Each structure stands twice: as structure tokens, then as C-alpha cells.
Amino acid sequence: EVQLVESGGGLVQPGGSLRLSCAASGFRISRYEMNWVRQAPGKGLQWVSYIDSSGTPISYADSLQGRFILSRDNAKNSLYLQVNSLRDEDTAVYYCVREVRRNFDSWGRGTLVTVSS
């Protein structure tokens, strides 16, 4: 069974950083395209970042202005998102999502990041 479990969210002050993790099971992330998608409370979905199955390219939403860094550890079968210089508007649930043939076919339950002083 395909499963994605996010962790690493929490309360952080503006300007702070967090490292979000996504542990995959039931498949090898090195063979799939993967994404991070976020959703602010009561708002819509926003695509955040993407990594190709080969490990490159990695792309980001323009609005993130270089503050986020996606990485992958094939040995741990895990995906990561380093989120830096956090702002109030980064408060959201962050989902790890597998992509298959232009379909976001598997989603985790998400991890909540709250940016507040």
C-alpha cells in the first residue's frame, strides 16, 4: 500500500526555519516524481515544489523567492522541504504528493506549519 507520512511541522516565529519530512512506503521515491503542496487555513491548494524521479530538475513556485529547498534521501525513501525565513503567510498544511503521469495520485495527511510570534 502506498503511504506518505509528513512530519516536522509546528509553531515557529517569523523569520525562523523548519525542515519538513515525508516518509514514503509501498514504493520507491527514486522512481517517481514528487511534489509538495500547501494549503493555508480555509484557503485553496498551492503547489510549492517538484522533483523529477531522476533527482533533477527541482522546481519551485516563483512566489517562494528561493526560501524553500527540496531534497531527497533515496536510502531513507524520504523527501524533505527546508523552509526558511518563514512569514505569516507560510502558515499552512504542507502535503507530500506523488505524481504519476500528470496525476497527483497519492497524498499524505499533511503537516501543519504555524508561523506566529
Add this chain to the structure above:
Amino acid sequence: QTVVTQEPSFSVSPGGTVTLTCGLSSGSVSTSNYPSWYQQTPGQSPRTLIYSTNSRPSGVPDRFSGSILGNKAALTITGAQAEDESDYFCFLYVGSDRVFGGGTRLTVL
């Protein structure tokens, strides 16, 4: 900046048919944008209804269908049921961008 447009809200009667649309602030949506549609109910993660314009994953009822209508992508629900009351998000590949629409809240009443 690419903006993907959706109706903010829509309502349909039980058993009725409704078509939600997904457009681009500039330009037309085509199959080359590989439009997909995701359904989200409160407290749940989204799930795929349609991908690559009109492909339906196994387990998705056939009352959900996707198409291109004019210059927009469309999701049609034929014979709406109470459990279809949800938020619906479209997603487009636009060049190197990947963009969700703002979502449509569908009410079945």
C-alpha cells in the same frame, strides 16, 4: 504570473448535472496543460477525480467526467449526489509552472 480561474461557488440539485470550469487569466486551456481535478472534503486530503483532461482513476464514479469546453477545462458531474458536496480544485501545467485554481465550493441542495 499564471492565474488559474474557477467559479468560487456553485450549487446543484440532487440528481442534477453541473459543469465546473477552469480557465487561464491569459490564454486558453488545452490538453497540453494536462488539466486535472481534485476533490477535497473538510479535514481530508485531496483525491484525484480526473487527470490529463479526461482520464478517470479506478474507483472514481463515472458520473465525473472531464473535457475541454471552448477555452477552458471542464469537470461535469452528471447525476449529482449528496456526497459530492465538496471543494473542487483544478490544476494545470503551464510551461514550467504548475498552478492550482482557487477552487469551487459545490453545494448539493
